Amino acid sequence: MLKTILKDDHGGQLLLSLLLVVGFTIxxxxxxxxxxxxxxxxxxxxxxxxxxxxxALLALAVDLVWGYLGILSLGHGAFFALGGYAMGMYLMRQIGDRGVYGDPVLPDFMVFLNWKELPWFWHGFDMFWFACLMVVLVPGVLAWGFGSLAFRSRVSGVYLSIMTQAMTFALMLAFFRNEMGFGGNNGLTDFKDLLGFSLQSDSTRIALFVASVVALIAGYLICRAVISSRLGKIAVATRDAESRVRFIGYNVDQFKLWIFVLSAVLAGIAGALYVPQVGIINPGEFAPLNSIEIVVWVALGGRATLFGAIVGALLINYAKSWFTIEFPEVWLFALGSLFVLATLFLPKGITGLFSDSLFVKSSRKEAAL
Structure with missing residues (x-):
């Protein structure tokens, strides 16, 4: 099964091997x-x-819909943030009476805002399994609702991109409001434990790192399984000639919808793993700029390759960390320049450059024979 999924995917094989090595070595x-x-x-x-x-898992989710469906989503930052908020709500419930105000039920921000009881949508988040269910369900349901309306109405191209960004912006404005019950502009923070283990301990940090490696490998294999299947072939055909696929008799809207939902779920899982490692989640994660930045990761790494999206996310975020320390005032200019240069000189991304070189070498060998 695994050999079938990764057949002819040399870049993916190399990447997964490196991830396994890193997961054990670090x-x-x-x-x-x-x-x-x-x-x-x-x-x-x-x-x-x-x-x-x-x-990287978030970039993988974007590449699945952009690279193989042709849907340029500028709203995956919203799915990422919703998954993060679901995990953050669980972590807040675990604080209990160790908060600043010592309330065993209400999070500190609710006590500060003089809330008298826990809102109904916070119930159940004291259980880890429920929080994990919401990490998957909330982004998935939102993607299903949004996608059902958009795809049924035949919205596509730049209009769909604008709609996804408008959705993200609307959620950001909503989560900034204190009365929404998600911490307002400060968001959720001051987490203590995860499953009874201190988030400050080295062992917990290592466990979260290993969980991120496992999630990325699993996400990659799921995406490869999808694009290697009949569903993936129809998705690529839809990307290249949607009207012809409709004419043949396929229900294009349903194919697009389920891949879009899967992509949103992967983004939500990425957000859930992100929050306990950084220690905070706030409405800034919904910012439209974040979703645009994700697209840059995919474009620079190599669209419609999956492993290229991962490479792009890792390289750009490393560069971002370096730039924000050494030259914090020029990071945004550097990001814009990277996108322009990649568009002009690397239309297939970094991984496309290497694949083209390999193709040229193999062609020369065949010609020599």
Whole structure:
């Protein structure tokens, strides 16, 4: 089964191998190598790498719909944030009476705002399984509702992109309001535990990093399974010639909808893994700029390759961390320049450049024979 999914996917095979090596090596270098040794990996670095991996999973979700369906979604930041809020609500409920105000039920921001009782939509988030269900269900249901209306109405192209961004912007404005019950502009923070384990401990940080590696590998295999199947072939045909696919008799709207929902669910899972590692979730995650930045990751790495989206997310976020430390005032200009240069000189992204080189080499070998 696995061989069938990864057949002819040399880039994916290499990437998954590297992820497995990293998933074992990085924790070992933290736990087994003493501090001060040049091979020791700090816990902070592991947390930073874990954050990058959640971004890679988010980029993978975007590439699934943009690369293989032709839907340029500028709203996946919303699905990411909703998954993050679902996990953040669970983490807030775990604080209990250890908060600033000592209320065993109400989070600190609700006590501060003089709320008398827990809102109905917070019930159940004291249970981990319920929070995990909401991480998947909330982004999935939103994507299903939005996609059902948009695809049935035959909205496509730039109009669909604008609608996804408008949805994200509307959610950002809503979550900024204190009366919504999600912490307002401060969001949710000051988390203590996850499943009874302190989020400040090295072992928990390592476990979250490993969980991010596993989620990224699983997400990649799921996406590869989809695009290798009949569903994926129809998706690519829809991207290239939707009217012809409709004429043949396929229900294009349903195919587009289910891939869009799967992509939203993957983005929500990425958000849920992101929140305990960074320690906060606020409405800023809904910002339209974030969704545009995700598209840049995919474009630079290589659209419609899956592994290229992962490479792009990892490279750009590493560059972002470096730029924001060394040259914080020019990061946005650097990001814009990267997108322009990639569009002009790397239309297939970084991975496309290497694949073209390999193709040229193989062609020369065949010609020589």
């Amino acid at each position: 924790p070992a270098l933290n736990l087994l190598v003493p501090q001060g040794h040049f091979l020791h990996v700090e816990t902070y670095t592991i947390t930073l790498l874990g954050k990058y991996l959640t971004y």
